[in-house]
Amino acid sequence: MATFRLSRRLRSQRALDTMSDAQFAVLATLKGHGPHTLGELAERERVTAPSMNRTVNCLEEAGWITRTPDETDRRKVNIEITTQGRELVAETVRRRDMWLAQVVADLTPSQRRTLARAAAIMSEVAAR
Amino acid sequence: MATFRLSRRLRSQRALDTMSDAQFAVLATLKGHGPHTLGELAERERVTAPSMNRTVNCLEEAGWITRTPDETDRRKVNIEITTQGRELVAETVRRRDMWLAQVVADLTPSQRRTLARAAAIMSEVAAR
DNA sequence: TATTGTTATACTCTATAACTATA
DNA sequence: TATAGTTATAGAGTATAACAATA
Numbered sequence: 001m002a003t004f005r006l007s008r009r010l011r012s013q014r015a016l017d018t019m020s021d022a023q024f025a026v027l028a029t030l031k032g033h034g035p036h037t038l039g040e041l042a043e044r045e046r047v048t049a050p051s052m053n054r055t056v057n058c059l060e061e062a063g064w065i066t067r068t069p070d071e072t073d074r075r076k077v078n079i080e081i082t083t084q085g086r087e088l089v090a091e092t093v094r095r096r097d098m099w100l101a102q103v104v105a106d107l108t109p110s111q112r113r114t115l116a117r118a119a120a121i122m123s124e125v126a127a128r
Numbered sequence: 129m130a131t132f133r134l135s136r137r138l139r140s141q142r143a144l145d146t147m148s149d150a151q152f153a154v155l156a157t158l159k160g161h162g163p164h165t166l167g168e169l170a171e172r173e174r175v176t177a178p179s180m181n182r183t184v185n186c187l188e189e190a191g192w193i194t195r196t197p198d199e200t201d202r203r204k205v206n207i208e209i210t211t212q213g214r215e216l217v218a219e220t221v222r223r224r225d226m227w228l229a230q231v232v233a234d235l236t237p238s239q240r241r242t243l244a245r246a247a248a249i250m251s252e253v254a255a256r
Numbered sequence: 257t258a259t260t261g262t263t264a265t266a267c268t269c270t271a272t273a274a275c276t277a278t279a
Numbered sequence: 280t281a282t283a284g285t286t287a288t289a290g291a292g293t294a295t296a297a298c299a300a301t302a
Binding site for chain 4: 020021022023047048050051054055058073074075076
């Protein structure tokens, strides 16, 4: 329950209210891990290809990403984040960091250490 | 990021694949905190009344909840979880607990203490 | 023939605006 | 007149099935 609550609270801190979680997740992946094909994005987000295609369409229309046909395998399409897309992700991260910084400032050093250790364990657990 | 990852992983453990998160959240609220009016549910889930109305419609058609006009204020509708609804929530909680139990079994006692402490801090933080 | 991306279709969640019934 | 719930309508995410282009 604590995980669900905190997740929801963090998610509410974003740069653009109009952008959905699904869209932002794709944008964050592209910014953090470079260009991906549609299939790679779909697999990474555990979503079907048509679903990811729709999300990517929205991002493309808004100018946050670009589609480029792959040179070597013409079936593939390389999806890349634009400069504006990068800035949007950065701004959202800044907001979340600001919110977290305020919250963490009120915690004791011991509580901070606990959260840091827990984060590592939680990531490990979620990967199973 | 750890919070988002774990949240997603936990959410994937449910009794009915066909039930959405929004529907399950309402059901869990009704089971844990008793009957609510439509407006109360909407406010609690931070969603508009029409949106909640639609979710409640689906739950009612499926037999997980019942609608009953309020006796004292006829504008209001009391929404209550059914016996089957209770069982569905219980089953989902069982599944999540089973998954968590398996995961936690592989952790050290120190790691478990860290997660327990972190959960309390995270809940507190999310409430701000 | 298999793979990659796309389109067609359908259902749920979300919202705002407008409407009904009740207070 | 204000409030609680509902319906109308529209946009986005999700899915499966079917299709086009390419390997």
